[in-house]
Amino acid sequence: MGLVNVAEIKYKTIAHSLAASRSAEINSFFTGLKSSIEQKAESDSVKRFTDAIERDLAEDLSLSAGSESAGVNAKYFSNIRTLLTNVMTEVKSGNYKQADQHAITAYVDNFEYLETPIEKYDPELKGTLEIEMRENLRGMINDEKPSQAIEEYVNGILGKLEKAEELLANDTSFSQPSPPAGFADIKGLAAGFGTYTGERKDIGQADDPAKAAVRNGIDAIRIKLDETLRLYKEGKAEGALLTSRSAYLDSYENVEIPLRPIDPDFTLDMEIKFAELRNLMQYGAPFAQVEAKVIEIRRGLDESERLVSGTGIVAPAIAFSTSFSIIFREGLESALIVGAILTYLEASRNERFKKHVYYGIVIAFAATAVTWFVAQFIISISGASRALIEAIAGVSAVAVLFWVSFWILNKVETKRWIEFVKAKVWKATTTGSVMVFVMLSFFTVYREGFETVLFYQAIISFAEYMEWYVVAGLVTGLAVISGITFAVRKLGRKLPLRVLFGLTMGVGAYMSIAFIGNAVREFQEVGYIQTTHLIDTVPRLDINTAAMTGIHPTLETIVAQLVLLCVYLVGSLYVLFIQPRRNRAIESARKSRADLAKKEAKDVQ
Numbered sequence: 001m002g003l004v005n006v007a008e009i010k011y012k013t014i015a016h017s018l019a020a021s022r023s024a025e026i027n028s029f030f031t032g033l034k035s036s037i038e039q040k041a042e043s044d045s046v047k048r049f050t051d052a053i054e055r056d057l058a059e060d061l062s063l064s065a066g067s068e069s070a071g072v073n074a075k076y077f078s079n080i081r082t083l084l085t086n087v088m089t090e091v092k093s094g095n096y097k098q099a100d101q102h103a104i105t106a107y108v109d110n111f112e113y114l115e116t117p118i119e120k121y122d123p124e125l126k127g128t129l130e131i132e133m134r135e136n137l138r139g140m141i142n143d144e145k146p147s148q149a150i151e152e153y154v155n156g157i158l159g160k161l162e163k164a165e166e167l168l169a170n171d172t173s174f175s176q177p178s179p180p181a182g183f184a185d186i187k188g189l190a191a192g193f194g195t196y197t198g199e200r201k202d203i204g205q206a207d208d209p210a211k212a213a214v215r216n217g218i219d220a221i222r223i224k225l226d227e228t229l230r231l232y233k234e235g236k237a238e239g240a241l242l243t244s245r246s247a248y249l250d251s252y253e254n255v256e257i258p259l260r261p262i263d264p265d266f267t268l269d270m271e272i273k274f275a276e277l278r279n280l281m282q283y284g285a286p287f288a289q290v291e292a293k294v295i296e297i298r299r300g301l302d303e304s305e306r307l308v309s310g311t312g313i314v315a316p317a318i319a320f321s322t323s324f325s326i327i328f329r330e331g332l333e334s335a336l337i338v339g340a341i342l343t344y345l346e347a348s349r350n351e352r353f354k355k356h357v358y359y360g361i362v363i364a365f366a367a368t369a370v371t372w373f374v375a376q377f378i379i380s381i382s383g384a385s386r387a388l389i390e391a392i393a394g395v396s397a398v399a400v401l402f403w404v405s406f407w408i409l410n411k412v413e414t415k416r417w418i419e420f421v422k423a424k425v426w427k428a429t430t431t432g433s434v435m436v437f438v439m440l441s442f443f444t445v446y447r448e449g450f451e452t453v454l455f456y457q458a459i460i461s462f463a464e465y466m467e468w469y470v471v472a473g474l475v476t477g478l479a480v481i482s483g484i485t486f487a488v489r490k491l492g493r494k495l496p497l498r499v500l501f502g503l504t505m506g507v508g509a510y511m512s513i514a515f516i517g518n519a520v521r522e523f524q525e526v527g528y529i530q531t532t533h534l535i536d537t538v539p540r541l542d543i544n545t546a547a548m549t550g551i552h553p554t555l556e557t558i559v560a561q562l563v564l565l566c567v568y569l570v571g572s573l574y575v576l577f578i579q580p581r582r583n584r585a586i587e588s589a590r591k592s593r594a595d596l597a598k599k600e601a602k603d604v605q
Contacts, residue, residue: 001037004030011053022056029053054078073117076110077165083110084154087137091147100141101242107133108249108278109184112271114164116192121167123198125160132157134253183282184275189268196264203465204310206258214258214308215542217251218301219535219553224251225294226531228277233287240290241281248274255304262307270300291527298525303464305543311465315544319459319466322514322548323473324480325507326455330448331481337444339485341437344425356434360441367442368449375457388526390461394519397458398564400451401512455511462518462547509568516564517550517557529556 008030015023033049054075083106090099111133118126137157140150206214224247232240252274260267277293338361345353378389425440456470463470523529532555540553550561 001034004034004037026053026056029056054082073114073165073168076114077161079110080106080161081158084158087141088147088151088154091141091150096141096144100138103133103138103141104245104249108245112184112275113188114168116189116195116268117168118164119198120195122164125164125167129157129160129164132160134249184279186272186275186279189272189275192268193265196260198264199261201261203262203307204312205262206308210258211309211542214255214305215540217255218305219533219540221247221251221255221301222298222531223533223535225297226533229287229291229294229527232281232290237281237284241278244274244277244281255308258308259304266300266303266307270297270304273297273300295526302543306465309542309544311544312542315463315542315548316466316469318545318548319463319469320473320476322459322507322511323456323470324477325473325511326452326459327474327477328480329507330452330455331477332484334445334448335481335485338441341425341440341444345429348426348429350429353429353434353437356437357441360438360443361445363438364442364445364449367446368453371450371453372456375453388522388528390458391519391522391526391528393454393461394458394515394522397454398512398515398519400454401508401515402564402567458515458518464544464547466544466548505572509565512568513561513564514548514550517552517561518547520557520560521550521552521554524554524556532556534558 011026011030015026018026029049029052033046033053036045036049057078083102086102087099087106090096090102111129115126115130118129132153137150137153140153224243228240228243228247231237231243248271252270256267256271273293273296277290277297280290280293338357341357342354345351345357425437456474459470460467520529524531534553534555536553538551538553538558541549541551546552550557552558
């Protein structure tokens, strides 16, 4: 009550400069504030009156200065001073936990919106205040330093804040309407797009310690975002809000340090997403909306790591080799079957039909290109469901790879196709039906082309910033297939099919395991599968290498990969060893029975 009385006395010294209606309103708020304190009302009731008085004074300052921006900035400076005063009050009372909450609010909900305007005039001052408020002051509070030391440090911050406020006294370039009390000023943050004038760097130009710190920070954010969703779903909105603030202030702020010089606008966009998440929870938005915002932030975390880490060497090499393997395995089978058709036509002296085979190949290439663009269009218009579509594409690619790999291992699929093709070609040559040749070559090539589109859609979605390595693998693979086709057709060379099919099967198994890991992770990102973090248990690869191998530090992704690996090992064991041994045993038994029958027949004679 004594503090309120002092505040009211100070207010009366300036009340004559206010409009009569404004002065009467503030007087009524003081009366209500004192009444709430006398009745020992809830703290929210007291806060409503203090916020109302501060808001009226801030609005009047805005009007008297002739600048809405100055008024909004003054409001933030006023809030910070009040909150820092509250920090000292709580520290002196020994309530360091509550003091830390005031320090967080001072920075996240107030100073954040002053950073861009201050940086415009004095980047060094902005950086100093940011570190002192975000790290140093909170560090002293968390270490429970003596109140005198903290008070001296707070006074130093207040002095710098006064200097910053003088710089912004007449600034109008960041004029935005004031948000509701307690909510993040999204428009105020957005005003900072395109204003960064500091040092600029290219992707991946951070040092190794910074890259490691970013990975650790992002891991901590993911855990806190999961906790935020859990608390909010359980109806614990205040706990969820505090956890989301910690995710940003204690972790993402450290990510921003190396990220901002690389892409300042993206950095600001992530700040806005975190602020929007806090606003949604304060508004009491449905869980689905809060979860959707968290999904946006998760995807932004991946992008943040990519920008800071760069592509490196290992991930591009995997992207190139995987791309090469896809086109090689798909192109090899097409080349073998088309080659069989052409060879048969030449052997049967029906070379006049060869051009129709080429027509079918051209149409198949065109159809494959159309399929690619249709798939890209569907993904581009999917909006929020893009992650889900990528996950489904990954699972589909795994299913096709699994099926085709074991067919190839048995060497049955190609053999059956060639036998089928020979029968159709023989029939077509006897009837003179040219469309059969067109359709045969079309379906042979398009069948592989459709699989290729599916596989490349999966790899492209995971190989961000490595697209040119994927293209290089594609071009190289096509060149190798062309060389093999020439060697077979013109030079009469025979291919080591057993080795090639074994190799492509192994590559297919690897791609399946990588795709299933990434697909499960995408399902986790959109909330369809729960996430059990194994950070510090499973090796934490950089984002690009993780995307190309599918190895992520979560229980669900690792289990999915191990299960698929076991299936491949068991299947290979059966096909390569158990089945041949069983077939030999059956053949031996048949031979023995045949020999026995011959012997009996001979004895009868």
